[in-house]
Amino acid sequence: MRSWPFAKGHGTHNDFVLVVDRHGLLDPTDDDVRWLCDRRAGVGGDGLLRAIKAEHIAGWDGDPSLWFMDYRNADGSVAEMCGNGVRVFARMLLEDGLADGPEVPVATRAGLRPVTLTNGGYRVAMGPVTVEPDAVEVTVGGEGSAHRWRAAAVDVGNPHAVVVLDDGPETPSLTSLDLRPAPRWEPAERFPDGVNVELVEVVDERHLRMRVHERGSGETMSCGTGTVAVAAAQAATLGATEGTWRVDVPGGTVTVELADGRAWLTGPAEIVARGEVLLPG
Numbered sequence: 001m002r003s004w005p006f007a008k009g010h011g012t013h014n015d016f017v018l019v020v021d022r023h024g025l026l027d028p029t030d031d032d033v034r035w036l037c038d039r040r041a042g043v044g045g046d047g048l049l050r051a052i053k054a055e056h057i058a059g060w061d062g063d064p065s066l067w068f069m070d071y072r073n074a075d076g077s078v079a080e081m082c083g084n085g086v087r088v089f090a091r092m093l094l095e096d097g098l099a100d101g102p103e104v105p106v107a108t109r110a111g112l113r114p115v116t117l118t119n120g121g122y123r124v125a126m127g128p129v130t131v132e133p134d135a136v137e138v139t140v141g142g143e144g145s146a147h148r149w150r151a152a153a154v155d156v157g158n159p160h161a162v163v164v165l166d167d168g169p170e171t172p173s174l175t176s177l178d179l180r181p182a183p184r185w186e187p188a189e190r191f192p193d194g195v196n197v198e199l200v201e202v203v204d205e206r207h208l209r210m211r212v213h214e215r216g217s218g219e220t221m222s223c224g225t226g227t228v229a230v231a232a233a234q235a236a237t238l239g240a241t242e243g244t245w246r247v248d249v250p251g252g253t254v255t256v257e258l259a260d261g262r263a264w265l266t267g268p269a270e271i272v273a274r275g276e277v278l279l280p281g
């Protein structure tokens with residue numbers, strides 16, 4: 001049995017188990033991550049956020065004294081970035097006295113992501129975003145209820161495929177789609193390491209509603225990098241290089257600002273529990 005102090009938190013109901021591992025001694029295995037994220041046997045979460053000093057991360061060539069967010073999906077796989085997670089991560093560091101506000105620079109596999117505590121929530125500088133319209137075909141739903149659409153490939157540090165639903169009479173509503181089976185995409189080589197798939201309803205030009213199937217976690221109530229991806233895909237459709245978008249997800253609402261190929265994400269971050277978890281083994 002191993003006993004680890006942990007916190008549980010969420011950003012627009014995208015939920016995480018958080019552990020502080022300053023010197024990189026915990027080294028969670030894939031099985032540990034799956035167990036921690038298990039909603040019946042473990043603590044439960046869409047992913048694990050491990051805070052480790054960047055000096056222990058091979059390949060990090062920035063300031064070694066920064067906190068590095070080691071993000072793992074619920075299935076144990078590693079991801080480059082998590083837009084909701086990084087806000088919750090910054091909040092935990094601030095609450096624990098491990099960082100000074102109002103700006104917390106967080107090292108991630110996608111690069112530096114500064115998080116600033118503002119009146120409207122936690123604002124994250126999300127870095128560069130690129131959009132390739134109509135790059136893949138995505139199939140959503142199981143046999144008998146499958147739909148196929150063209151999707152934009154969007155890079156927010158991690159990969160996304162964004163389907164914007166039209167308002168034609170044959171188009172199913174966002175809420176009716178079955179996101180339990182993992183969406184498929186073609187050509188498969190376009191995303192060799194998997195992809196997060198967002199489905200979007202346009203409420204108006206600057207207001208979007210989305211659902212997401214996350215690589216490594218399944219359908220979640222929100223995905224911060226996904227909200228940036230859908231805003232960027234919509235901006236590309238409009239021919240806009242800057243602006244502010246409201247994005248509604250099943251777990252709440254966030255704001256995405258875009259300017260000159262870069263993005264900022266603002267939303268809530270909550271810590272809901274702290275304790276000691278007893279890992280098997």
Ligand SMILES: N[C@@H](CCC[C@H](N)C(=O)O)C(=O)O
Pocket residue numbers: 014047073078079080081082083084085158159196214215216217222223224225226
């Ligand atoms: N929920 C996150 C994204 C987490 C990583 C993603 N599943 C991936 O594998 O790329 C977010 O809020 O951005």
